[in-house]
Amino acid sequence: MAELIAASGISKAFPGVRALDQVDFILKPGEVHALVGENGAGKSTLIKILMGVYRRDTGSLSVKGREVHEFSPEAAQDCGMAAVYQDISLARSLTVGENFYLGHMPKTAFGTIDWSQAYEKCGALLAELGLHDIDPRAPLSSLSVAKQEMVAIAKPVFENADILVFDEPTALLANEETEILFSIIRKLRNEGKGIIYISHRMEEIFTICDSVTVLKDGRHVRTMPVSETNPDDLVRLMVGRSMEDMYTIKRAQHGELALEVDGLSREPRFRDISFDVHHGEIFGLFGLVGSGRTEIMRAIFGADPIDRGEIRLEGRSVRFSHPSQAIAAGIGFMSEDRKNQSIALPLSVRTNINLANYSSISPFGIVNRTAERDASRIYIDRLAIKTPSDTVAIRNLSGGNQQKAVLGKNLASNSRILVCDEPTIGVDVGAKSEIYKIFERLTEDGVAILMVSSYLPEIMGLADRILVIYEGRAMGIVSRSEFDEEKLVRLASGLNA
Ligand SMILES: Nc1ncnc2c1ncn2[C@@H]1O[C@H](COP(=O)(O)OP(=O)(O)OP(=O)(O)O)[C@@H](O)[C@H]1O
Ligand SMILES: [Mg+2]
Known part of the structure; x- marks a missing residue:
């Protein structure tokens, strides 16, 4: 099947920073593709360009086989793309359900909003995803940060997107929620959707991802199947040195x-x-x-x-x-x-x-x-x-x-x-x-x-x-x-x- 995303020669500069320099990136259907690199390597910038949030300086981009020139978040959404960004961007004062429906409210025959049906649908999806304890009628601000993140993760599933981007989704999640997220991702992969997954946690890359692209200082270093690498090699590609024993520190003398x-x-x-x-x-x-x-x-x-x-x-x-x-x-x-x-x-x-x-x-x-x-x-x-x-x-x-x-x-x-x-x-x-x-x-x-x-x-x-x-x-x-x-x-x- 055709590639979901094919980007080549993507460059982007901000004042004083070359965030991306001639980067190529391909996402295939049924693939969970990890994007890794040090802080500031250009991961978030790349996905924001793919999602039409930033305009690229150079390079070409095609989505599902169609070349896109002027791209915008709305156009990306119309192409079935959805992203969960590092900084959660939901409306905290709205309810969970309202956040799900932002932009496309469900109408009754009289043109009014049919909230009881809307909440029912949200509740059903949340339950299906294993998030039984999230009440679709609860204001987002009443949920813990982790639960808010789970709502942000469920939203693109609700919108039936087929290209999904997760930028460090597990940063605020505990093991239990991470498991739910992984089962959601596996389900999406089995349905032939494409997922871009950004994380700094090596074990997650090796648990859930099929392929991995390494960025360093805005440049593309390598793309390979996860099965052909290991955590040590990957870290070396990212930082240019190996990192053994990272959690061992010298114990200090305890005082008063x-x-x-x-x-x-x-x-x-x-x-x-x-x-x-x-x-x-x-x-x-x-x-x-x-x-x-x-x-x-x-x-x-x-x-x-x-x-x-x-x-x-x-x-x-x-x-x-x-x-x-x-x-x-x-x-x-x-x-x-x-x-x-x-x-x-x-x-x-x-x-x-x-x-x-x-x-x-x-x-x-x-x-x-x-x-x-x-x-x-x-x-x-x-x-x-x-x-x-x-x-x-x-x-x-x-x-x-x-x-x-x-x-x-x-x-x-x-x-x-x-x-x-x-x-x-x-x-x-x-x-x-x-x-x-x-x-x-x-x-x-x-x-x-x-x-x-x-x-x-x-x-x-x-x-x-x-x-x-x-x-x-x-x-x-x-x-x-x-x-x-x-x-x-x-x-x-x-x-x-
Ligand atoms: N809106 C912006 N204005 C100016 N500089 C920016 C902007 N966004 C990103 N940058 C710069 O571009 C570079 C790449 O940033 P980016 O956010 O893509 O990194 P990242 O790989 O996602 O890092 P992290 O792991 O810390 O999230 C950084 O040097 C950053 O300071
Ligand atoms: Mg980032």
Whole structure:
């Protein structure tokens, strides 16, 4: 059968950046095609050109055998194409069902919108996909980030698209949801649809993809069947070096107690959570998405109120009613929902890196511009943030590079305690190992790190102890010598170890 997409010689430049340089790409029916590469390699730019969101500078593109010259998102939709972008672009104030129908509302014989039929249809599709617990009448904003992502994933299926693009769909998903996504993808493949799949997680490429295209610095490196490569070779093609032992870090000496949490409760989200973290320690919170991990973090940080319990910072009892108070007390916070909570998209990379830093670099209320520039240089350099300069708006950076800037912000704030929720979401393997090295250095300096990760290799590699949460309850604290993947998964599923 003919190719679904055939693109050749695609180039695209942004001010100061050559995002794509003569890239060829082919998608066949019944194929799951992985697109991999470091942060800023050009993956998202390529799919946005294929989807008509960006205009290409050079190159030719044909969709289902027809050459397309002027392409637009509407024209792409008419060709049966749909994409789930890195930054979820659904309307949060609308219901799940309204989001499904955006742009083509179901009408009754009288020309009014027949919502009961519409909701019924959405509910049936969600159930068919294994998403029984998503109510089509619920406002999107009432769902967890992971569930919102599942709605975004279900929408193109609902629209019956036959060319589907997923840009890092699993970044915010737990294992269970990832399984649902994979079963959806397998079903689509069996129906002869074509899927482009972007991910930084090697095991996903080898689980779900048939072929893989590697991009590096905007250039096409290689396209091959997944069966003819392996994770090591693939990483070498992406970064130009091999990455063994990425999760092994040096263990720091543990010092005094940094953070104590005692009987913390916020009904019905979580109840009676107690643990402590020492200076120099990395303490992990593990649990499925929706188990309450993020809520616990938010409560500690003053982003949500608590019903009961005590939080002590270096022995002193504290209660924050706003995150700014936690920051002032020396806690840094990295949220999983980067776009809504951690980043100021229209502002420059430099300002974003300094965002939590201004009180300390602004004596008498006047910003010390040299200190501001230095902080931004240091972290752009250390984290290898790919940007033409530090004065461009952060929204122009690739997803992973934005995440690195958020990290830079927290590191620049000199926190004694760093709370991070999924710290390496969306960052490439090279940057992951950079981040782990920075964690190593921070703990050596006595910083206490409290981290949530649903990514087992990461949390098992980094944490000294792990508290497992199931439905808002503590299932037990496991220390490093007793780490065992099966045991952690059992606890996280509410079973005894
Ligand atoms: N709208 C834009 N304006 C300016 N530069 C941009 C814009 N979009 C992307 N870029 C730049 O183009 C390059 C490629 O970015 P792209 O988003 O395609 O990377 P990516 O491979 O998707 O990376 P990631 O894994 O971090 O998502 C980067 O250097 C990025 O800064
Ligand atoms: Mg991207």
